[in-house]
Amino acid sequence: MRVEALVFDAYGTLYDVHSVVQRCESCFPGKGTQLSQLWRAKQLEYTWQRSLMQRYVPFSVVTREALVYACAALRLELSVQLMEALLSEYLRLEVAAALERLQMKKAILSNGSPDLLMPLVRNSNLQIDPVLSVDALRIYKPAPQVYELAVKALRMPKERIGFVSSNCWDALGAKSYGFTVYWINRGGAPLDALGFKPDAELRSLAELPDEVLR
Amino acid sequence: MRVEALVFDAYGTLYDVHSVVQRCESCFPGKGTQLSQLWRAKQLEYTWQRSLMQRYVPFSVVTREALVYACAALRLELSVQLMEALLSEYLRLEVAAALERLQMKKAILSNGSPDLLMPLVRNSNLQIDPVLSVDALRIYKPAPQVYELAVKALRMPKERIGFVSSNCWDALGAKSYGFTVYWINRGGAPLDALGFKPDAELRSLAELPDEVLR
Numbered sequence: 001m002r003v004e005a006l007v008f009d010a011y012g013t014l015y016d017v018h019s020v021v022q023r024c025e026s027c028f029p030g031k032g033t034q035l036s037q038l039w040r041a042k043q044l045e046y047t048w049q050r051s052l053m054q055r056y057v058p059f060s061v062v063t064r065e066a067l068v069y070a071c072a073a074l075r076l077e078l079s080v081q082l083m084e085a086l087l088s089e090y091l092r093l094e095v096a097a098a099l100e101r102l103q104m105k106k107a108i109l110s111n112g113s114p115d116l117l118m119p120l121v122r123n124s125n126l127q128i129d130p131v132l133s134v135d136a137l138r139i140y141k142p143a144p145q146v147y148e149l150a151v152k153a154l155r156m157p158k159e160r161i162g163f164v165s166s167n168c169w170d171a172l173g174a175k176s177y178g179f180t181v182y183w184i185n186r187g188g189a190p191l192d193a194l195g196f197k198p199d200a201e202l203r204s205l206a207e208l209p210d211e212v213l214r
Numbered sequence: 215m216r217v218e219a220l221v222f223d224a225y226g227t228l229y230d231v232h233s234v235v236q237r238c239e240s241c242f243p244g245k246g247t248q249l250s251q252l253w254r255a256k257q258l259e260y261t262w263q264r265s266l267m268q269r270y271v272p273f274s275v276v277t278r279e280a281l282v283y284a285c286a287a288l289r290l291e292l293s294v295q296l297m298e299a300l301l302s303e304y305l306r307l308e309v310a311a312a313l314e315r316l317q318m319k320k321a322i323l324s325n326g327s328p329d330l331l332m333p334l335v336r337n338s339n340l341q342i343d344p345v346l347s348v349d350a351l352r353i354y355k356p357a358p359q360v361y362e363l364a365v366k367a368l369r370m371p372k373e374r375i376g377f378v379s380s381n382c383w384d385a386l387g388a389k390s391y392g393f394t395v396y397w398i399n400r401g402g403a404p405l406d407a408l409g410f411k412p413d414a415e416l417r418s419l420a421e422l423p424d425e426v427l428r
Contacts, residue, residue, distance in 0.1 A: 042406075045259075045262075045383070046406075046407065046408065048259075048262035048263065048266060049262065049356055049383045049386075049387070049406075049408060050408060050409075051266055052262060052265055052266065052353075052354070052355070052356050052357045052387070053356045053357070053358065053386075053387050053390045053408065054357075054358060055390055055408065055409055057409070065407035066407070068407060069404055069406060069407050072404035073403065073404050139266075140266070141266070142263055142266050142267045143266045143267070143268075144267065144268060169259070169263045172263075172267075173263070173266070173267050176267045176269055189287065190283055190286035190287050192256075192260075192263075192283060193260065193279035193280070193282060193283050194260065194263060194264060194267065194269065195264075195269055195271070
């Protein structure tokens with residue numbers, strides 16, 4: 001079935017979070033990769049755990065708390081100045097690919113709270129609308145009601161919506177919900193065993209236009 | 215407030231999962247620690263992700279699927295025989311401490327499905343009853359309805375129930391629900407930033423009787 005709109009995950013998919021790794025490295029030489037990996041892992045864990053605990057806080061808070069945890073676990077001293085510098089990276093990430101060839105409706109569906117997400121989209125000059133945040137629902141991906149936000153906003157059947165994510169669990173959550181799903185598997189990781197498969201597995205966003213338009 | 219019953223998490227708390235690390239090492243020399251860490255991390259991720267996706271499968275299935283993923287990610291060839299050998303370790307873990315001094319009602323509340331949990335408890339000769347599994351609810355910790363299972367089974371106010379876990383997120387999920395919580399922090403990890411604190415933080419189960427009875 002032909003997809004008529006594309007919905008993009010933000011962090012790691014549409015926006016390249018590599019600059020976060022670099023900033024971690026410049027703040028803590030020799031520890032940048034380890035810190036950014038633990039920070040990201042805890043950030044995601046906290047979204048899942050808080051969702052299940054029914055104790056939502058916005059992604060900006062989760063992101064800050066995960067950074068504090070990661071620095072404590074690695075015994076890195078985190079001043080307020082360093083913390084603000086690291087968090088500010090999330091407001092000006094690079095866009096990972098050009099999407100002009102895809103002349104269809106494009107949206108973002110992100111865990112990011114509006115305080116993080118809106119400045120990011122504004123700073124990057126992307127022609128993407130609407131920008132949807134889980135914040136309205138107070139639960140994180142991969143809960144099905146999150147993916148339903150896009151159906152309500154776009155007003156089209158879910159099979160006609162192409163969902164694009166580099167996070168395998170997010171792609172499979174979207175597939176479980178019923179979207180047509182493109183998993184951007186940049187690192188060549190194995191498929192997560194969550195009972196679903198994406199409709200297509202691509203190596204980069206650059207492969208997306210050919211896949212969608214074929 | 216005096217606690218009148220104790221509810222134990224099973225894997226990692228009451229049962230020592232170190233033998234799993236050793237078996238991983240004997241199957242894949244030099245890779246045992248890395249494999250067992252990734253296996254455990256994926257096992258937990260899948261419980262959270264499947265719970266949020268509303269796609270429950272029993273813990274025995276999650277555990278097997280996480281092992282298959284971890285071996286694929288580390289490019290380790292997993293035969294059916296090796297897989298069965300590794301999974302069978304979960305049926306005969308060592309009990310982590312003697313609990314005879316605690317002459318009060320003791321229960322287990324575990325993510326483990328009955329096919330994993332019941333043989334384990336039987337093999338270890340523990341005097342613990344009831345043994346409660348999330349399987350009845352088809353959702354995993356730290357969802358509050360899981361902790362509520364213990365209240366329904368023990369029929370006492372939640373503040374009078376002491377919940378014991380070595381998994382910080384599990385301890386904090388129990389605290390969010392309303393138990394009196396003992397976090398067994400064997401490794402000296404930082405507290406997870408989930409908005410709650412345990413009532414006591416102990417270095418091992420051996421410290422539990424003094425803490426509970428004081």
